[in-house]
Amino acid sequence: MRFTQQAIKKYRLHRLLLATGAATLAFVISIGSRYFQEINLVHDAQRQAASDTVQRLDRMLANVQRISQQHLDLVNTTCPLVQQRLLNISVQLQVTRAVLLVKNNEVFCSSLFGKRDYDFAKMFPDLTQSGQTLMLKSALIVDKGSPTLIFWVPVPGAPRSGIVHSLHITMLSDFILEPHPYVDRMALNVGHSRLLYGERAILPFGDGVKDDACYSQASVRFPYSVSIFSAPDWQLAIRSLPQHIPLFLLVFLLAFGIVYLASANRLNLAYHISSAIQQKRFLLYCQPIIDTHSGDCTGVEILLRWHDERQGWISPDVFIPLAEQHGLIQSLTRYLLIQLVQRLYLFPRTCDFTISINIAAEHFTQGQILDDLQTHWFHHLPAPTLVLELTERTALERIDNQLLTRLHQLGARLAIDDFGTGHSSLSYLQQLQPDVLKIDRSFCATIGTDAINARVLDSMISLGKDLGLKLVAEGVETQEQVDYLKQRNVECIQGYFFSMPMPLEDFPQWLSNYRRSLAAKSMA
DSSP states (O other): OOOOHHHHHHHHHHHHHHHHHHHHHHHHHHHHHHHHHHHHHHHHHHHHHHHHHHHHHHHHHHHHHHHHHHTGGGGGSOHHHHHHHHHHHHHHHSSEEEEEEEETTEEEEETTTEEEEEEHHHHOHHHHHSOOSEEEEEOSSTTTTOEEEEEEEEETTEEEEEEEEEEOHHHHHHHHSOOOTTOSEEEEEETTEEEETTOOSOEEOSTTOOOOOSEEEEOSSSSOEEEEEOSOHHHHHHHHGGGGHHHHHHHHHHHHHHHHHHHHHHHHHHHHHHHHHHTTOEEEEEEEEEETTTOOEEEEEEEEEEEETTTEEEOHHHHHHHHHHTTOHHHHHHHHHHHHHTTGGGSOSSTTSEEEEEEOHHHHHTSHHHHHHHHHTGGGOOSSEEEEEEESSSOOOOOOHHHHHHHHHHTOEEEEEEETSSSOHHHHHHHHOOSEEEEOHHHHTTTTTOHHHHHHHHHHHHHHHHTTOEEEEOOOOSHHHHHHHHHTTOOEEOSTTTOOOEEGGGHHHHHHHHHHHHHHHHHO
């Protein structure tokens, strides 16, 4: 009956392992969650960096295009007349290092050198052959070899005439293509050429050239794209995790503490159950069982109640499953038998009177119930008949038929409690070969209100009759339910209609009052 120190130590170890496991799981989940958040953060940052760069380049090129379109009439003039205006355009745009005028495939004027005579197709082949308006090209005269971005604005209807802008792309790349968080380098891609941030050489791009960029975004207004270069996203995500270690440790400690404290509450209650058994704190209550034909009280069901000094009344729905879980249910049953035997004088001394007690499945299937009954019940030669109610709350393992035979020989009856609500009822009927079938209160509550469940109730009653079992209906609360069950020849009923559960010491007075009332009704 004692909840031993060894058991307490074992359960504390289980608590530690459970709390550690739960905390570790929370730790791993928090790391995993943060890792995927960082992956998304990396992708978002790279997409945003590329988008911002494209927007800035688009604004710059749109401004150049707008001003050029306003001065396309310069193509039809002579160089000496417009060179100063070309210089003004270059100064106005700021990003332009030189402005060239082209007419009929001839570059005839430069903002830097005045009159020119170059073949436009030879000087800028990409712009004439592919019809592009942008190209990357190395400078030929000023700062020879440095990258430039050529922007071609043709005259509408005259594709070989227009304005060419040579842009300071090396200077622009220093702030337009500058690195961002989660971005190691950026590149500008135009046609088959690429310019990397910090590089002064134009590199080939496309047409089979390996591209190790992790993300690229093209402009929808102009023929270029921007590429992002960085370490793999998983590496960037892992690099950021160490800074979150304090948070991960906090999650670990919180999860450990919560689980450990939660399991401690259960251990405390289990320990209190053991203490309450030793200190005889559990109280025995009973509820009368009424014969439907005679109306007399022919038995009682014994119930346990527990009032804890600190937690007050604790429901059997709480402490019974907890006692089963921690191996205390057999000790609780032995306690009930010992206390009940000491109070047998409170009940009628006749074998027609039954006393029902609940037995847990594990107590029954392990065979220990036979030794306990012989020691704590039959040894005292009690007059009332003992009924063992086996609930369907837990699964029933295979039962030794010799155990069933021996229990019947000793005079005990077997009942299935809460029939139809737990594990396989038909399996219970086959294994136990019971004497009594107790119909659960949930079915009685549907009488007169639920046609479907009422049919189920009728089927259960018919099944019990066909098997020759005594039927006891629980949870009877109304006269309608009494009449319904009586009409269907249910032998016994119990419930609040007759009496709520009462302390055993109150039963003799209740029985006396009930029988006087019954006799008065029969004489009336």
